[in-house]
Amino acid sequence: xxxxxxxxxxxxxxxxxxxxxxxxxxxxxxxxxxxxxxxxxxxxxxxxxxxxxxxxxxxxxxxxxxx
Amino acid sequence: xxxxxxxxxxxxxxxxxxxxxxxxxxxxxxxxxxxxxxxxxxxxxxxxxxxxxxxxxxxxxxxxxxxxxxxxxxxxxxxxxxxxxxxxxxxxxxxxxxxxxxxxxxxxxxxxxxxxxxxxxxxxxxxxxxxxxxxxxxxxxxxxxxxxxxxxxxxx
Numbered sequence: 001x002x003x004x005x006x007x008x009x010x011x012x013x014x015x016x017x018x019x020x021x022x023x024x025x026x027x028x029x030x031x032x033x034x035x036x037x038x039x040x041x042x043x044x045x046x047x048x049x050x051x052x053x054x055x056x057x058x059x060x061x062x063x064x065x066x067x
Numbered sequence: 068x069x070x071x072x073x074x075x076x077x078x079x080x081x082x083x084x085x086x087x088x089x090x091x092x093x094x095x096x097x098x099x100x101x102x103x104x105x106x107x108x109x110x111x112x113x114x115x116x117x118x119x120x121x122x123x124x125x126x127x128x129x130x131x132x133x134x135x136x137x138x139x140x141x142x143x144x145x146x147x148x149x150x151x152x153x154x155x156x157x158x159x160x161x162x163x164x165x166x167x168x169x170x171x172x173x174x175x176x177x178x179x180x181x182x183x184x185x186x187x188x189x190x191x192x193x194x195x196x197x198x199x200x201x202x203x204x205x206x207x208x209x210x211x212x213x214x215x216x217x218x219x220x221x222x223x
Contacts, residue, residue: 008171
């Protein structure tokens with residue numbers, strides 16, 4: 001958190017924030033970390049279908065049509 | 068006594084104007100074909116040098132950023148996933164959050180484009196400061212997480 005209010009940090013996670021304490025262990029450590037991240041932060045939720053699955057499906061389709 | 072083309076190119080490279088040196092011959096041909104007058108051709112030469120410097124700078128910063136790919140927001144197919152926060156992402160694309168020293172949390176299911184957006188923002192910010200962003204599937208700002216290289220100090 002040395003970057004707090006000095007530089008921007010981008011964090012990505014596939015777990016909802018509610019799960020973070022359980023995943024990262026110590027609630028005492030996580031709470032202030034999150035507060036600082038969110039203090040001047042933008043929270044964006046990404047939902048919907050997976051690009052990776054789409055790309056994989058396309059590859060599979062190409063392979064079967066070639067065969 | 069005018070220099071030959073080869074001497075000129077050498078001199079330009081000596082002056083660290085390799086962008087001009089590289090296109091000199093082609094520009095000279097254009098002038099010979101009366102496509103441009105001297106000033107027009109010269110301004111193109113200067114533009115060639117500026118273009119090369121800019122692309123080299125971006126190249127260096129991309130290499131130094133440690134990013135694994137050149138992600139871009141323009142390449143995103145928004146129609147595939149209408150649930151994505153398009154407006155918010157494009158707003159972040161203006162990079163105003165960097166000046167405000169604000170942080171960004173991208174939360175969501177695997178494969179929905181979080182890391183792609185993070186990389187695109189990091190690359191987009193490269194003219195001012197590359198490698199502001201570190202990204203992985205789950206990350207915190209503890210000591211174990213990747214840090215930007217020391218050479219890319221934040222702009223003040």
